[in-house]
Every structure is written in structure tokens, then in C-alpha cells.
Amino acid sequence: MEEKKNYYTFKEVCQLTGYKDSVIRYYEKEFELNIQRDTKGRRIFSPNDLNILLQIKNLQEKGLTNGQIKKILMNQETAITSLDAVVAFNDNDIDENDQDKIKLIEEKLNAINQKLEEIDKNVFSKERDILISENMKLKMELKQKCYEIIELKEKLKYEKQTKKGILSKLFRK
Missing domain, CATH: 1.10.1660.10 (Multidrug-efflux Transporter Regulator; Chain: A; Domain 2)
Structure with a gap:
């Protein structure tokens, strides 16, 4: 062990x-x-x-960013501290009224945790959407540059052919 x-x-x-x-x-x-x-x-x-x-x-x-991880770690510390305070009571020290309060606190903590998870999902979703959109823009720019390169190659090929034609005509005569 x-x-x-x-x-x-x-x-x-x-x-x-x-x-x-x-x-x-x-x-x-x-x-x-x-x-x-x-x-x-x-x-x-x-x-x-x-x-x-x-x-x-x-x-x-x-796939979480450092910023998201920081928020998760901070929320866990807060939740752990809150739960530790609740757990610190002995059963003998707690009466029925306190038990009701503890249940209420636990319910609220669970609700808060659920909301935090939803927020994290939304943030991650928004960041993913932004990344997808940026990726598409970059792909479009890349495609445009490829077309420009093809066009320039065609012009260069045409220029080479025209220059050869002129020079060959001059030297044949």
C-alpha cells in the first residue's frame, strides 16, 4: 500500500x-x-x-483556458470553505432548526454550483464560437491568397512566353 x-x-x-x-x-x-x-x-x-x-x-x-480554470479553482475554494463550516458542527450541537438551515444552505450551494456550471458552459460555448468564426475567416483569407498566387503564376507564365516570342523574332531576322 x-x-x-x-x-x-x-x-x-x-x-x-x-x-x-x-x-x-x-x-x-x-x-x-x-x-x-x-x-x-x-x-x-x-x-x-x-x-x-x-x-x-x-x-x-x-480544453479549458487558464482563466476558466482559475474561476473553477476559486469557486471550489469558496464552496469547500462553506461546506467545511457546515460540516464542522457536531450532531449533538445541532437542533432541528439548525438542520433545516443547513439543508437550506446546501440547497442554495447546489443551486449556485449549477448556475456556475451553466455559466462555464456558456463561456466555453461563446469562446468556441469565436474561435470557429476566426478559423473560418483565416480559411477564407488563405483561399484568397491561393487564388492570388495562381493569378500571379499565370501572369508570370504569360510574361515569359511573350518575352521569348519577342527575343526569338529579333534574333531570327
Whole structure:
């Protein structure tokens, strides 16, 4: 059975995530990760830090942008903090009124999460539509340039034929 570590070295995190060291340093800034340092100033990664990096990689593989991933990570932190506060109560400390409040909070959190998922889908859909439209514009420009190249080749061919005709007429006489 694999033992859970208290921390991971920079090299271990690179191997486990498949990221280069420069990418991890970039993501530390980009996603505002609070990576701890040892007494010599070297990064030491907690299991939570590793999980965040693996989650970033997973979301990127699904096609999400860094901006979208940032929003997801921020929303998860907020949701986790809210749920932790709810879970922190002991069953003995909660009366029926509190249980109703907790259920209401959970329902509202679920509704918020559903709305966030819808927003993420809409944003992703809009970005996809923009990319498709830009792609079509570029294809049209490429097609136009191909036609221009063909036209220029034809003109060049005609010019070569006309020059050969004039020169051959001059030297035959």
C-alpha cells in the first residue's frame, strides 16, 4: 500500500504531473498558489498543492483556458470553505432548526454550483464560437491568397512566353 507523503520535492512534482519545472513556476504565479519553502528556500509541495496541479492539468486536457480554470479553482475554494463550516458542527450541537438551515444552505450551494456550471458552459460555448468564426475567416483569407498566387503564376507564365516570342523574332531576322 502506498504511503501518503507530507510533502513532495520540486522534482517529484514535475515527475508526477508531467510538467516542466518552468511550467510549475509559471502556474505558481498564474494560479496564485501558495507553495511553501524549506529553510534553504526550495519549494516543498503539500499533497494539496500536488492535487491542485493535477486538477489544473486535468482541466487543461478537457480544453479549458487558464482563466476558466482559475474561476473553477476559486469557486471550489469558496464552496469547500462553506461546506467545511457546515460540516464542522457536531450532531449533538445541532437542533432541528439548525438542520433545516443547513439543508437550506446546501440547497442554495447546489443551486449556485449549477448556475456556475451553466455559466462555464456558456463561456466555453461563446469562446468556441469565436474561435470557429476566426478559423473560418483565416480559411477564407488563405483561399484568397491561393487564388492570388495562381493569378500571379499565370501572369508570370504569360510574361515569359511573350518575352521569348519577342527575343526569338529579333534574333531570327
